[in-house]
Amino acid sequence: MGHVIPDDVVVVGAGLAGLRTVEQLRGHGYRGGITLVSKEEELPYDRPPLSKQVLTGSWEPERAALCDRAALAELGVEVRTGEATGLGVWSVMLDDGTVLRTGATVVATGAVPRVLPGQPDGVSTLRTLGDARNLKEQLAQIDTLLIVGGGFIAAEVATAAVAAGVDVTVVEALEHPCSRALGPQAGELVGRLFRDAGVTLRTGSAIARFVDANTVELDSGEKLAADHILVSVGSVPDVDWLAGSELPIGDGVLAGGTGRVPPLPGVWALGDATSWWDQPRRRYARNEHWTSASDQAAMVAADILGLDTPTLAPPYVWSDQFGLKIQVLGRPDIADEVVPLAGEGLDGGPVKGTVVGYRKDGHLVGVVSFGAPARFVGFRDEVVAGTKAITTVAQEIED
Ligand SMILES: Cc1cc2nc3c(=O)[nH]c(=O)nc-3n(C[C@H](O)[C@H](O)[C@H](O)COP(=O)(O)OP(=O)(O)OC[C@H]3O[C@@H](n4cnc5c(N)ncnc54)[C@H](O)[C@@H]3O)c2cc1C
Structure with a gap:
């Protein structure tokens, strides 16, 4: 039987992944009905600016919008504000009791901040536009901020807080910040950025408990207090x-390499809510990157419509910290060797201009660049080729 194009599509979650899927479907000329189910009051908005321009105040929060009502009307989308509460065969249930019948369901419900045991109410997390507004207000009122967790978002908040004149302490359980994504060698460079900016960085320090909304106790028994605490320990x-x-x-909905989720028919999932099968890693992986959500939307829309699916580019993520753009391409997590590709950072020299390479079996599978966008781009083709090489070899061994 040939491919059956669904009469209607229900997209659950109106973030980047959901909106881009709708745009891609219409871009391919799809004329069926599309319903976009949105738990948030706001129209779709972008999250990267929340920890950057919105927090520093260089953008009004409204500028983070991904579209306006006119654009949604142009796309011919019915937006339903409410929460999806269940999914059946060809159906989606909403919290007001409505059952939406559908020929294709797209799960794009994103992620929520990870919360620590006993985390008091007055402690912040950062995921939504409302969170960003609240945190910005806090930064204008406080002298000291304690950030639990030393990942990308923590670094960006620390950047904005330092610029606002706030004294920042970051507590990170691992030996270096951002080392889950970058590994210890490049993580050490990020640690230097924190310290050079005047942030007090406490690495290798785990939180034992919250004493109250302004005080934590470390594993060592030491207590740290601040005017405000932000927990930023992933999603x-x-x-x-x-x-x-x-x-x-x-780790989210487990989807195949085009976003399809068996065993239910007509279900796709993408974005932060999902782990897609990742052939180079030979496991499911959740990317949590802006570009992955967009790339996956192109894949999902093509697959729903039975079109040729695009080739996924290597994962890409960026972060703006302490005046530098950090860019990551590929899969540093699968490397067996870390090498300097440019700059002196790994040898103790300036962090800016450093490009770090990640090799597996001698092939380049990842690159991290610190304020060196032009050099970074130059390694793209090599990462694509290296990833292809290790994937092919692994496939041959398996066959
Ligand atoms: C502060 C911050 C900064 C970031 N900075 C960067 C960056 O610099 N670079 C980068 O590459 N990535 C960055 N990211 C990650 C990037 O923003 C995400 O990968 C991207 O937003 C994922 O899009 P999504 O649509 O899958 O999820 P989301 O944007 O989370 O959207 C999901 C939507 O679904 C809604 N929803 C959930 N459950 C339901 C339900 N049951 N019914 C209806 N609706 C529901 C949610 O409320 C939400 O609106 C950042 C993320 C954050 C939070």
């Missing part, structure tokens, strides 16, 4: 609403 996929559906859940 968890927002997929509780799928409990009871037959969808496979691991």
Whole structure:
């Protein structure tokens, strides 16, 4: 039987992944009905500016909008404000009791901040536009900020806080900040950026408990207090609403390489809510990157419509910290060797201008650049080729 194009599509989640899927469907000329289910009051907006321009005040929050009502009307989308509460065969249930019948369901419900045990109410996290507004207000009022967690978002908040004249302490359980994404060698460079900016960086320090909304106790028994605390320890996929559906859940919905989620027919999933099968890693992986959500939307829309699916580019993420743009391409996590490609940072020289390479079996599979965008771009083709090489070799061994 040939491919059946669905009469209507329900997209659950109106973030970047959901909106881009809608745009891609219409871009391919799809004329069926599209319903976009949105739990948030706001129209779709972008999250990267929340920890950057919105927090520093260089953008009004409204500028983070991804579209306006006119654009949604132009796309011919019915927006339903409400929460999806369940998913069945060809159906999506909403919290007001409505059951939407659908020929294709797209799960794009994103993620929510990970919360620590006993985390008091007055402690912040940063995920939504409302969170960014609140945190910005806090920064204008406080003298000291304690950030629990030393990842990308923590570094960006620290950047904005330092610029606002706030005294910042960052507590990170690992030996270096951002080392989950970058590994210890490049993580050490990020640590230098923190310290050079005047941030007090406490690495290798785990939180034992919250004493109150302004005080934490470390494993060592030492207590740290601040006018305000932000917890920034990663995110968890927002997929509780799928409990009871037959969808496979691991670190998010487990989807195939085009976003399809068997065993239910007509279900796709993408973005931060999902781990897609990643052939070079030979496992499911959740990327949590802006570009991945956009690239996956192109893949999902093409697959729904039975068109040729595009080739996914290597994962890409950026972060703006302490005046530098850090760019990451590929899969540093699978490397067995870390090498300097440009600059002196790994040898103790300036961080700016440093490009770090990640090799597996001698092939370049990842690159991280510190304020060196032109050099970074020059390694793109080599990462694509290196990734292809290790994937082919692994495939041959498996066959
Ligand atoms: C502060 C911050 C800064 C970032 N900076 C960068 C960066 O510099 N570079 C980069 O590459 N990436 C960055 N990211 C990551 C990037 O923003 C995400 O990868 C991207 O937003 C994922 O899009 P998404 O649509 O999958 O999820 P989301 O943007 O989370 O959208 C999901 C939507 O679904 C809604 N939803 C959830 N459950 C339901 C339900 N049951 N029913 C209806 N709706 C529901 C949610 O409320 C939300 O609106 C950042 C993220 C944050 C939070």
